[in-house]
Amino acid sequence: xxxxxxxxxxxxxxxxxxxxxxxxxxxxxxxxxxxxxxxxxxxxxxxxxxxxxxxxxxxxxxxxxxxxxxxxxxxxxxxxxxxxxxxxxxxxxxxxxxxxxxxxxxxxxxxxxxxxxxxxxxxxxx
Amino acid sequence: xxxxxxxxxxxxxxxxxxxxxxxxxxxxxxxxxxxxxxxxxxxxxxxxxxxxxxxxxxxxxxxxxxxxxxxxxxxxxxxxxxxxxxxxxxxxxxxxxxxxxxxxxxxxxxxxxxxxxxxxxxxxxxxxxxxxxxxxxxxxxxxxxxxxxxxxxxxxxxxx
Amino acid sequence: xxxxxxxxxxxxxxxxxxxxxxxxxxxxxxxxxxxxxxxxxxxxxxxxxxxxxxxxxxxxxxxxxxxxxxxxxxxxxxxxxxxxxxxxxxxxxxxx
Numbered sequence: 001x002x003x004x005x006x007x008x009x010x011x012x013x014x015x016x017x018x019x020x021x022x023x024x025x026x027x028x029x030x031x032x033x034x035x036x037x038x039x040x041x042x043x044x045x046x047x048x049x050x051x052x053x054x055x056x057x058x059x060x061x062x063x064x065x066x067x068x069x070x071x072x073x074x075x076x077x078x079x080x081x082x083x084x085x086x087x088x089x090x091x092x093x094x095x096x097x098x099x100x101x102x103x104x105x106x107x108x109x110x111x112x113x114x115x116x117x118x119x120x121x122x123x124x125x126x
Numbered sequence: 127x128x129x130x131x132x133x134x135x136x137x138x139x140x141x142x143x144x145x146x147x148x149x150x151x152x153x154x155x156x157x158x159x160x161x162x163x164x165x166x167x168x169x170x171x172x173x174x175x176x177x178x179x180x181x182x183x184x185x186x187x188x189x190x191x192x193x194x195x196x197x198x199x200x201x202x203x204x205x206x207x208x209x210x211x212x213x214x215x216x217x218x219x220x221x222x223x224x225x226x227x228x229x230x231x232x233x234x235x236x237x238x239x240x241x242x243x244x245x246x247x248x249x250x251x252x253x254x255x256x257x258x259x260x261x262x263x264x265x266x267x268x269x270x271x272x273x274x275x276x277x278x279x280x281x282x283x284x285x286x
Numbered sequence: 287x288x289x290x291x292x293x294x295x296x297x298x299x300x301x302x303x304x305x306x307x308x309x310x311x312x313x314x315x316x317x318x319x320x321x322x323x324x325x326x327x328x329x330x331x332x333x334x335x336x337x338x339x340x341x342x343x344x345x346x347x348x349x350x351x352x353x354x355x356x357x358x359x360x361x362x363x364x365x366x367x368x369x370x371x372x373x374x375x376x377x378x379x380x381x382x
Contacts, residue, residue, distance in 0.1 A: 063339045082324075103371045166340070
């Protein structure tokens with residue numbers, strides 16, 4: 001039990017962040033706040049993914065070359081570069097999604113005059 | 127629809143002076159991050175975001191028309207697609223020399239280098255394409271969101 | 287949505303996720319499945335095959351260059367979509 005907490009407690013923080021973003025998306029009435037909740041959800045999943053690539057006692061994945069290094073490259077000396085690469089794409093896609101979502105919010109405001117969700121649903125029902 | 131952002135210039139001299147001093151260094155730093163992407167952390171996306179941040183700093187410290195005069199609309203519309211064109215063009219050049227798509231070792235026919243170093247130069251070229259595209263798209267999205275779609279050209283420089 | 291219902295759903299989902307953390311590999315283990323199959327090959331061969339010491343850049347631009355090309359086109363189409371949404375609205379049927 002103690003070993004379970006000591007070796008895996010870092011994952012709990014990411015789960016708390018994910019649940020905070022999820023709760024914000026469900027509960028808040030203002031559309032802009034829902035968008036911020038979705039953003040928190042997205043960035044915390046990116047953080048979790050990057051944290052998988054850590055290794056004990058390893059350094060950043062820039063291979064040392066030159067005259068002072070005379071042994072072969074050992075993969076256990078460098079952290080895993082693959083999650084960083086995949087998450088670069090995910091970050092850029094997140095930025096694009098947020099930009100388009102804010103543009104949609106501007107058009108909704110021009111059309112209905114408000115950004116509260118219940119007032120918009122009332123206006124849609126009429 | 128009324129224009130919401132006629133030249134409202136802040137009357138705060140500290141912000142204006144600091145922004146004026148910092149912006150050229152930020153742009154130089156973004157080019158440094160792009161070029162040193164091969165041997166230290168960096169690359170195309172990071173450099174593109176830093177350069178877009180320099181334009182946004184100028185827009186926040188002064189008015190939006192100042193940035194529109196310096197980075198005109200026809201220029202940044204061309205840059206948006208020029209980056210994707212450079213990237214895909216490098217991949218298509220590899221097709222002409224009977225290699226796979228995006229196989230940079232076939233660039234030895236153009237550039238006098240060994241196949242290993244040809245991959246190095248191919249990577250530098252596509253990082254340049256990615257930086258141009260990311261920078262132009264971020265500035266374009268910022269302009270569209272701030273002016274709500276009114277794409278009026280900024281009036282030319284007036285002599286004081 | 288009702289605040290109590292949302293709180294109940296959030297706590298249930300969080301508890302299920304915390305329960306599944308037991309199956310994860312330990313923090314910083316060099317033998318975990320994410321670091322085993324193709325990633326040591328990228329780290330060991332990046333300098334002799336591409337000449338670039340930065341493993342992240344060589345994987346992003348050379349070994350997985352196809353993903354980066356489509357991601358650049360994704361951000362380009364996001365810029366075009368924002369232009370279409372915000373500038374085209376004056377001339378459509380929603381103009382006032």
